[in-house]
Amino acid sequence: xxxxxxxxxYTDGSxxxxxxxxxxxxxxxxxxxxxMNIKYSGMGQLNxxxxxxxxxxxxxxxxxxxxxxxxxxxxxxxxxxKVKHYALNNIIDWEYSQLWFKYNSFSKPTSKQYTKHISxxxxxxxxxxxxxxxxxxxxPELLQNYETCFLCSTHKETNEHLWNCPQVLILLTPIFExxxxxxxxxxxxxxxxxxxxxxxxxxxxxxxxxVKKSPQQIINIPELxxxxxxxxxxxxxxPFKVAKISKKSTKKLLLKxxxxxxxxxxxxxxxxxxxxxxxxKKS
Numbered sequence: 566x567x568x569x570x571x572x573x574x575y576t577d578g579s580x581x582x583x584x585x586x587x588x589x590x591x592x593x594x595x596x597x598x599x600x601m602n603i604k605y606s607g608m609g610q611l612n613x614x615x616x617x618x619x620x621x622x623x624x625x626x627x628x629x630x631x632x633x634x635x636x637x638x639x640x641x642x643x644x645x646x647k648v649k650h651y652a653l654n655n656i657i658d659w660e661y662s663q664l665w666f667k668y669n670s671f672s673k674p675t676s677k678q679y680t681k682h683i684s685x686x687x688x689x690x691x692x693x694x695x696x697x698x699x700x701x702x703x704x705p706e707l708l709q710n711y712e713t714c715f716l717c718s719t720h721k722e723t724n725e726h727l728w729n730c731p732q733v734l735i736l737l738t739p740i741f742e743x744x745x746x747x748x749x750x751x752x753x754x755x756x757x758x759x760x761x762x763x764x765x766x767x768x769x770x771x772x773x774x775x776v777k778k779s780p781q782q783i784i785n786i787p788e789l790x791x792x793x794x795x796x797x798x799x800x801x802x803x804p805f806k807v808a809k810i811s812k813k814s815t816k817k818l819l820l821k822x823x824x825x826x827x828x829x830x831x832x833x834x835x836x837x838x839x840x841x842x843x844x845x846k847k848s
Contacts, residue, residue, distance in 0.1 A: 648690070651791045651798075661797040661819065666690075668820050685831060689795040692724040694835070699724075715841035716834075728793045729782045733834055737783075738776050740829045744822075745773040748804075751818055756808035766804040793830070797823070 651657050666686055671679050688694045697712045698721065714722040716732040727733060749767050753760060768774070771788040783790050788798040797819075805815040 645691070647692075647790070647794070648796070651787060651796065654787070656787055656791050656798050656800075657796045658799045658802045661802050661816075662795075664816060664820060665795065665797050665823055668824065670821070670824050685827075685835070686795045689793070692794075694724050694727065696724050696727060697722040711845075715838050715845065725784075727838075728790060729784055734779055734783065736834050736837075737830070738779060740826070740833060741773055741776050744826050744829070745776070747825075748773070748822060751822060752804050752808050752810070755810050755814060755818060758807070758809040763804060763807040766807050770800055770804065772798065772801055795827070 648657075652659075666683075669679050673679070693699065697708065697714075701708050701710060701712060712721045714720050714726060714730055714732075716736075717730050720726050720730065752763070752767060756763065771786055772792060775786050775789060780786055783793065788800045791798045792801065802815070802819065805819065810818070
């Protein structure tokens with residue numbers, strides 16, 4: 566790329582304080598020439614220096630690109646409302662959520678597979694999976710406002726709809742039935758306590774008991790919705806505590822269990838959706 570080429574982008578942030586708890590959202594638009602499709606891979610040579618100029622644009626100045634960045638920032642701010650709600654209600658186990666976001670089950674510290682898994686986790690947690698609402702926003706000419714969910718063929722596809730899609734509920738049920746049995750076996754085989762003392766933490770666990778009577782919306786089960794967003798709920802770590810399983814063993818066992826669970830969710834839901842998306846693009 567020519568070292569004299571001018572690159573520009575507009576960025577904005579949205580900060581809200583609710584009950585003295587700050588929530589920040591951000592968004593940006595890359596633009597030097599909106600008609601250009603810039604792709605970049607590798608670098609032919611290293612430049613000795615770069616000059617970066619920051620030009621402040623007055624808020625609400627009717628600059629269309631600044632206004633667009635402002636809209637994106639507000640959307641990002643709203644995406645975090647559920648996380649805030651779950652955090653304030655002590656649904657999220659932050660210690661194990663942090664461990665999960667860093668967890669690498671692969672043999673190499675960096676790899677395409679690991680990057681793919683991390684991308685999935687981050688996008689799930691921030692409501693940034695490339696669903697049709699986001700794709701329409703980013704590539705309006707490609708989709709021409711097509712927004713119908715590929716799985717249920719009824720509702721508008723968004724990150725919020727994905728985990729409440731009727732078809733997704735059907736696909737999730739056998740996954741959680743299978744992993745309930747694995748979870749129960751995992752706890753009972755490693756426990757140093759009597760089963761009667763911790764059985765309720767498994768049999769009545771909201772992460773699994775919903776399969777007996779599927780809900781209308783997953784959002785009605787905050788622990789499950791929290792898990793699907795890749796935050797680890799306290800209801801999933803609590804059984805290890807009451808079963809008196811050491812913390813060292815809990816980390817090893819739970820992270821491996823989560824990896825297998827999320828792998829099934831990815832393969833049987835998001836991958837199927839991705840196949841439908843590719844078929845749509847070809848047509």
